Amino acid sequence: MSANLRVGFIGAGKMASALAQGFIKGQAVKCASHVSASCPIADKHLLEHMKQMGCQTFHCNKELMDCSDVVILAVKPQIMPLVLPDIKSLVASKLMVSIAAGVQLAQLQADLNPDSKIVRLMPNTPCIVREGVSVFCSGPQVTPQDNATVKQLFGTVGQIDEVKESMIDAVTGVSGSGPAYMYLIIEAMADGGVKQGLPRDLAYKLAAQTMVGAGRMVLDTHTHPAVLKDEVCSPGGTTITALDMLEKSGLRTSIMQAVEAATKRCTQIS
Ligand SMILES: NC(=O)C1=CN([C@@H]2O[C@H](COP(=O)(O)OP(=O)(O)OC[C@H]3O[C@@H](n4cnc5c(N)ncnc54)[C@H](OP(=O)(O)O)[C@@H]3O)[C@@H](O)[C@H]2O)C=CC1
Numbered sequence: 001m002s003a004n005l006r007v008g009f010i011g012a013g014k015m016a017s018a019l020a021q022g023f024i025k026g027q028a029v030k031c032a033s034h035v036s037a038s039c040p041i042a043d044k045h046l047l048e049h050m051k052q053m054g055c056q057t058f059h060c061n062k063e064l065m066d067c068s069d070v071v072i073l074a075v076k077p078q079i080m081p082l083v084l085p086d087i088k089s090l091v092a093s094k095l096m097v098s099i100a101a102g103v104q105l106a107q108l109q110a111d112l113n114p115d116s117k118i119v120r121l122m123p124n125t126p127c128i129v130r131e132g133v134s135v136f137c138s139g140p141q142v143t144p145q146d147n148a149t150v151k152q153l154f155g156t157v158g159q160i161d162e163v164k165e166s167m168i169d170a171v172t173g174v175s176g177s178g179p180a181y182m183y184l185i186i187e188a189m190a191d192g193g194v195k196q197g198l199p200r201d202l203a204y205k206l207a208a209q210t211m212v213g214a215g216r217m218v219l220d221t222h223t224h225p226a227v228l229k230d231e232v233c234s235p236g237g238t239t240i241t242a243l244d245m246l247e248k249s250g251l252r253t254s255i256m257q258a259v260e261a262a263t264k265r266c267t268q269i270s
C-alpha cells in the first residue's frame, strides 16, 4: 500500500465517518487530509465533522474523484444507480470499493464499465474503534496488488477476509448488521442489572466489557463457545439457572432468525 494513499468516500454518512476515523487513527493514511468525503447537501452534520477532523470535503462527487486513489462508495444501496453514471467517466485509474448492502459486483460493473476495478466489501461500524470485521470480493479487473491494498487498508480497522460473493449477504446478516444485535443484548443486560439495583453506568460497563471479554476469549483461545459456556456454569449455580431461562425464551432461535431475516433483506435489495 502506498504511503501516500488517498482515500475518498462518496457519501458522508455513519459508515463513511466510522471508516474515516478508523483509517486516521490506524494511520492507514499519512494524514487526515488524505481522506476526503463528498455529500450533496451543504450542512450535513457528519460531513462537517469530517471537515473538523481535517478531511477534505466536497459537495460534488466528481471533485472527490480527482483527489482519491481508492474511492469508497458509501451511499445507500437505492442511491447507487443515481451516483454511478455521474462518476463513470472518472473511474479509470481508481480502485472502487462499494460497501452497499446487497449491491452485486455485476451491477456495479454494469453501471460503471467493464474495465473498472471494483471491490464489493462489507464492513461494520466498530471499524471506528479499529475492532471492525470486513469481508470482500473482487471484480475481474482487480489485481493482486489491489487486493493487497484492500487487505492492508481495512486491516488497520479490524479483521478482513476475502470471500466468494455468494457469502456476502449472509456476512451482512451476521457482522454487518450484527453490532445492532449486540447493542440490544448489552442494553437488556444492563437493564436487568438496573432492575436488580445496580447504577446504570456500572451496569453498561459490566455488560459491554463482558461482551468484549467473551468475544476475545472465542478469538484468542480458539475454544468452542459451548466449552467456554460450560466453564461458567457451576452445577446448580446461577449461570445454568439463567441459561435455562434464555433457552425457554428461545434466544438461540431468535438470533438465528434475525440473521436469516437480515440476509434475506440483503438479497432482496439486490
Ligand atoms: N451503517 C452501517 O452499519 C453499515 C452500512 N453499510 C452500507 O454503507 C452504506 C451507507 O450506510 P450508512 O452510512 O449507514 O448510511 P447514511 O444514510 O448514514 O449515509 C449515506 C450518505 O450518503 C449521502 N448521499 C445521498 N445521496 C448522495 C449522493 N448522490 N452523492 C453522495 N452522497 C450522497 C447521504 O446524504 P443525505 O443524508 O443528505 O442523504 C449520507 O451522508 C449503505 O449502502 C449501507 O448498506 C455497510 C455496512 C455497515
Ligand SMILES: O=C(O)[C@@H]1CCC=N1
Residues within 6 Å of the ligand: 101, 172, 176, 177
Ligand atoms: O442496515 C443496513 O442495511 C446496513 C447494512 C449493514 C448494516 N447496516
